[in-house]
Amino acid sequence: MADAKYVFMRIIAPLLGFLIANVMFFSGVPGFLERKRLGELGNFNPLPYPVILANCASWIAYSLYIDDYFLFFANAPGMLVGVYFTMVGYGLSPYGGKTRDAIERWTVGLVGALLALTLYVGLVAKKESDEHKQTTIGLFCNAVLLVYYASPLTTVKEVLEKRDASSLYFPISCANFVNGASWATYGLALNDWLLFAPNAMGAALGALQMALIRAYPSEGTPGGGGGREMRQTPSTADLLSNPTGPGLVNSSAL
Template identity: 30%
Template structure:
């Protein structure tokens, strides 16, 4: 395994484990606070899609390994959140939507790889990669959910800067990896993701919450609601 493969695997694993501090805090305080479950749902969807894509293109390390770990981690995070939140209906709605999306993805995977769609292996791989890339891009964009609030209040305390920073590093590494491998389906969403993360980090620097109250500071790495 090349050094780039090792770095790509490590970066992806760190990115999907980035929510750990917030969910450890949920476990310790027995409260979800301002943490949102949406990014965790997207992490699971993203990891599932890339695991299926990795199987098709035979990219066991780094894609399959990294995102298999991410699937397990997101299940654990989701379980912790579900146990301590009072808004179970919202979780059911999000995971219900995720189920239908991934069910459709899995159905296409089964039909495409079995030849039922009359597509070549390359065409199936391109379709799977394109859908995976869109889900990946949604994950990168999720911290921008409250960008309007940040600009209006000039307070970036709701930006999950730890998550954004890890996603930025992950995106840069995967851009380099995809350039070397010549995989445009991985390159494009990660390049766009890097741009989104730069915006997030830039907003955090511009609207750094220097005067935030103690209770607010404890949620600077929390996901936007």
């Protein structure tokens, strides 16, 4: 029984989190490549991607301090997606428009924060213990996630106010829940609360979204399918309007 618990918490859970996180990261690629082919951004929202970039980069740094391959490879693809989509989104944004200005501000601000973290951990706190440095990086990761969770938390607030869950999509909410629960389980197995806490929050947010879909079903979706005006499968615009990550994709996905 102990061996089965070990295998589930230390191997199966992070593998499941790795798979779901990267499916969520790459689910928007086809639609975004189509927008690139057309040469226009359309209704696609590229603003979450600078946050995804910073989120994944910070969790990669954290994985180096705890020597964890699962965490590294769960976030490395997401970081590449974040870099690429930020560049493409910026290139397709109208010159002088609000979207382009926002991408500039978010990207420069987040990269600046990463540089400040690197300066502190690598030079200022050079003589501090590895535990201190690990905690500093972990707290930074959690701080970025507060930004990462801002959009879905705003969506939840709107659903509660309007008593209408048409803006939520059940498969995405379910994926957020499983992804967060998987990484929270892994964090618990490692006795790492900096990894456990944000992913537990992501799992709770996914569970709350699913509960809201059941509580406020949209017209034409008895039982709470969510998304009255949604398609059978989510578009990139749907995914980008509701970003949550393990620890991402949703946070660390983290």
